[in-house]
Amino acid sequence: MRIVAVILAGGRGxxxxxxxxxxxxxxxxxxxxxxxMLGGTLERLDGxxxxxxxxxxxxxxxxxxxERLAPGVSPSRIIGEPVGKNTAxxxxxxxxxxxxxxxxxxxxxxxxxxxxxxxxxxxKELRQAAQVALTRQAIVTFGVPxxxxxxxxxxxxxxxxxxxxxxxxxxxxxxxxxxxxTAEGYLAGGRHLWNAGMFVFPPSVMLRxxxxxxxxxxxxxxxVPRHGDxxxxxALEQYYEKAPSVSIDYAVMERSERAIVARAEFxxxxxxxxxxxxxxxxxxxxxxxVRGEAVLQGCENVIAYADGGLIAGVGLxxxxxxxxxxxxxxxxxxxxxxxRGIVERLKSRKDLGGYL
Amino acid sequence: MRIVAVILAGGRGxxxxxxxxxxxxxxxxxxxxxxxMLGGTLERLDGxxxxxxxxxxxxxxxxxxxERLAPGVSPSRIIGEPVGKNTAxxxxxxxxxxxxxxxxxxxxxxxxxxxxxxxxxxxKELRQAAQVALTRQAIVTFGVPxxxxxxxxxxxxxxxxxxxxxxxxxxxxxxxxxxxxTAEGYLAGGRHLWNAGMFVFPPSVMLRxxxxxxxxxxxxxxxVPRHGDxxxxxALEQYYEKAPSVSIDYAVMERSERAIVARAEFxxxxxxxxxxxxxxxxxxxxxxxVRGEAVLQGCENVIAYADGGLIAGVGLxxxxxxxxxxxxxxxxxxxxxxxRGIVERLKSRKDLGGYL
Numbered sequence: 001m002r003i004v005a006v007i008l009a010g011g012r013g014x015x016x017x018x019x020x021x022x023x024x025x026x027x028x029x030x031x032x033x034x035x036x037m038l039g040g041t042l043e044r045l046d047g048x049x050x051x052x053x054x055x056x057x058x059x060x061x062x063x064x065x066x067e068r069l070a071p072g073v074s075p076s077r078i079i080g081e082p083v084g085k086n087t088a089x090x091x092x093x094x095x096x097x098x099x100x101x102x103x104x105x106x107x108x109x110x111x112x113x114x115x116x117x118x119x120x121x122x123x124k125e126l127r128q129a130a131q132v133a134l135t136r137q138a139i140v141t142f143g144v145p146x147x148x149x150x151x152x153x154x155x156x157x158x159x160x161x162x163x164x165x166x167x168x169x170x171x172x173x174x175x176x177x178x179x180x181x182t183a184e185g186y187l188a189g190g191r192h193l194w195n196a197g198m199f200v201f202p203p204s205v206m207l208r209x210x211x212x213x214x215x216x217x218x219x220x221x222x223x224v225p226r227h228g229d230x231x232x233x234x235a236l237e238q239y240y241e242k243a244p245s246v247s248i249d250y251a252v253m254e255r256s257e258r259a260i261v262a263r264a265e266f267x268x269x270x271x272x273x274x275x276x277x278x279x280x281x282x283x284x285x286x287x288x289x290v291r292g293e294a295v296l297q298g299c300e301n302v303i304a305y306a307d308g309g310l311i312a313g314v315g316l317x318x319x320x321x322x323x324x325x326x327x328x329x330x331x332x333x334x335x336x337x338x339x340r341g342i343v344e345r346l347k348s349r350k351d352l353g354g355y356l
Numbered sequence: 357m358r359i360v361a362v363i364l365a366g367g368r369g370x371x372x373x374x375x376x377x378x379x380x381x382x383x384x385x386x387x388x389x390x391x392x393m394l395g396g397t398l399e400r401l402d403g404x405x406x407x408x409x410x411x412x413x414x415x416x417x418x419x420x421x422x423e424r425l426a427p428g429v430s431p432s433r434i435i436g437e438p439v440g441k442n443t444a445x446x447x448x449x450x451x452x453x454x455x456x457x458x459x460x461x462x463x464x465x466x467x468x469x470x471x472x473x474x475x476x477x478x479x480k481e482l483r484q485a486a487q488v489a490l491t492r493q494a495i496v497t498f499g500v501p502x503x504x505x506x507x508x509x510x511x512x513x514x515x516x517x518x519x520x521x522x523x524x525x526x527x528x529x530x531x532x533x534x535x536x537x538t539a540e541g542y543l544a545g546g547r548h549l550w551n552a553g554m555f556v557f558p559p560s561v562m563l564r565x566x567x568x569x570x571x572x573x574x575x576x577x578x579x580v581p582r583h584g585d586x587x588x589x590x591a592l593e594q595y596y597e598k599a600p601s602v603s604i605d606y607a608v609m610e611r612s613e614r615a616i617v618a619r620a621e622f623x624x625x626x627x628x629x630x631x632x633x634x635x636x637x638x639x640x641x642x643x644x645x646v647r648g649e650a651v652l653q654g655c656e657n658v659i660a661y662a663d664g665g666l667i668a669g670v671g672l673x674x675x676x677x678x679x680x681x682x683x684x685x686x687x688x689x690x691x692x693x694x695x696r697g698i699v700e701r702l703k704s705r706k707d708l709g710g711y712l
Contacts, residue, residue, distance in 0.1 A: 018668065293708065295698055295702065295708065297694055297697055297698055298694065306684075308682070309681075309683060310684070310708065310711045311684050312374065312684070312685045312687075312695075312698045313685075313686050313687070314685075314686070314687040314691045314692075314695060314697075315687060315688035315690060315691030316675075316687075321684065321686050323679075323684040325665075326666060327665060327667075327668065328662075328667050328668070328677065328684045329668045329669075329670075330668070330669050330670070330675070330677050331668075331669070331670040331671060332671035332672060334671060335654060335670045335671030336670075338670045339668075341653055341670075342653055342668045345653070346651065352649065352651065355666045
């Protein structure tokens with residue numbers, strides 16, 4: 001068995017604006033420890049995935065920085081997408097390129113900007129998932145047992161276990177982000193798992209499922225030459241130009257009968273917003289969380305993140321304050337989802353576009 | 357009649373931190389229009405006070421910057437105090453130096469960091485005050501009729517008018533900053549005026565009153581040589597070292613029978629805190645006040661001041677957000693007085709002292 005890792009690093013991380021910027025998205029930031037999220041994702045594979053079997057898919061304008069942060073990965077396997085078209089076209093493309101690598105190859109598609117720990121447990125579960133994917137000719141995804149009624153994640157509803165006591169289950173359904181009451185029900189029920197956005201599969205299986213459920217992509221792939229071909233660049237441009245923008249969940253997972261979900265036992269967090277900076281460990285006696293230099297006076301439940309410089313807070317409650325480069329963000333914790341709205345407003349204002 | 361202006365520019369403006377810093381206090385900042393407060397204070401005297409009759413008292417480490425911002429003032433008349441000892445020693449000193457300038461000289465002591473407008477009305481009232489000071493051999497101070505129950509100012513309680521209908525009144529009492537109920541009473545009563553911290557007097561009168569009420573200062577002055585004397589610098593050091601730290605209000609005004617208050621008709625604001633950035637004119641439909649670049653979403657009654665860079669606010673209420681240089685301050689408007697507490701904390705922490 002051989003695991004080929006495909007790391008998705010094309011996101012813009014707008015919910016982490018202004019720390020994440022267009023040219024420095026979330027996966028390039030050291031949100032956990034001192035290493036970039038991308039670097040941490042690669043390091044987590046050491047000993048399990050050969051450096052020559054690591055691929056990174058990112059945006060074309062981010063390719064150079066990805067190369068810098070992933071010195072062990074061959075630049076030829078760091079693919080700069082000319083335009084982002086969600087996950088299905090990207091996963092289709094690498095499956096296409098890897099389809100003849102051999103019957104013992106399992107592709108593991110992994111996000112580049114999630115917190116996953118410890119690495120040892122993750123590796124063990126990923127190896128098992130690859131074995132199941134190869135044995136069953138299936139697409140295995142990871143579902144994380146919820147620990148809170150999170151409304152910001154999608155869920156996977158598990159069906160029967162493959163065998164009694166196995167962590168691998170058939171998939172009953174994929175569920176969109178729920179409302180609060182539904183999320184409470186999911187948490188209480190025990191059958192709904194957070195969708196961690198990881199997929200393990202033999203490339204041929206993925207191509208067959210794409211052909212069955214989203215043939216627009218496989219039709220386009222038929223014209224894409226093998227990886228490394230000199231004509232590849234122009235062909236890639238055409239492929240991405242024409243490919244439908246659709247997620248692999250929607251295109252394949254929700255429709256496929258080959259979907260299997262593994263109940264994950266590693267700790268996982270998608271670090272989807274500033275709220276995920278908060279944890280019991282990090283809090284001071286007033287519930288404040290500080291990274292960088294900050295002086296807080298009479299503040300409660302404040303997250304202060306100073307990436308250089310000083311934050312001074314007086315008499316604040318339930319706020320996120322971020323100071324980075326030339327931008328300061330102050331956001332009520334109940335309104336963190338609206339940070340994207342700020343990013344949209346900046347996009348619409350040419351005079352402020354430099355702050356994106 | 358000749359008016360000699362003495363501008364007090366030694367403050368540290370800690371309530372405007374972090375915009376004001378130790379090396380760039382409030383009087384050096386362009387808080388009103390594009391000119392420094394000190395520059396505006398000087399310009400307001402054009403046509404009334406000869407450039408050679410302008411003095412500036414500041415801290416010794418601020419002298420160079422004061423010279424830069426006051427190019428029309430002779431550097432020999434920009435006095436760098438070796439140590440700040442409040443207003444009485446400073447006013448005593450210039451009175452000492454100016455006592456032989458002639459019987460038609462009135463000294464006008466003026467703060468350097470207040471908003472005063474329009475200049476034409478201010479000049480008219482200052483000229484009248486100088487005439488009254490010379491005629492009556494009095495110390496004339498300005499009282500501003502309050503427009504709100506301000507608890508952040510000291511008050512002057514007026515007595516009888518010098519003549520029926522005159523804006524000049526005898527002083528009944530000086531009042532410390534009142535509590536809210538007292539301030540409401542002052543506002544309703546009509547006899548209490550904001551103490552604007554301006555004083556107009558013949559220098560000999562000030563010296564006599566100091567001698568009567570705070571002779572420690574006049575005793576020390578007896579050893580200070582004339583201005584311009586080569587030995588002045590060492591003498592100044594000694595004077596400031598030994599002088600008591602006391603305000604002119606406390607040392608003289610509250611005790612003198614020569615105090616007269618002029619009801620001011622110019623608009624005045626001491627710009628004593630971020631709150632004074634707020635005014636009906638400046639507000640948007642949600643009561644927000646913005647200076648510099650800011651994007652506010654779902655915010656109410658927010659003051660956003662970006663001195664370079666961008667402030668983004670989401671879902672905020674009743675906050676002041678200041679972004680300047682390497683510091684961001686976020687302060688609830690009910691706690692603006694505590695900014696000084698932050699400054700004190702920074703003073704006590706060597707690692708953060710650079711942010712002062």
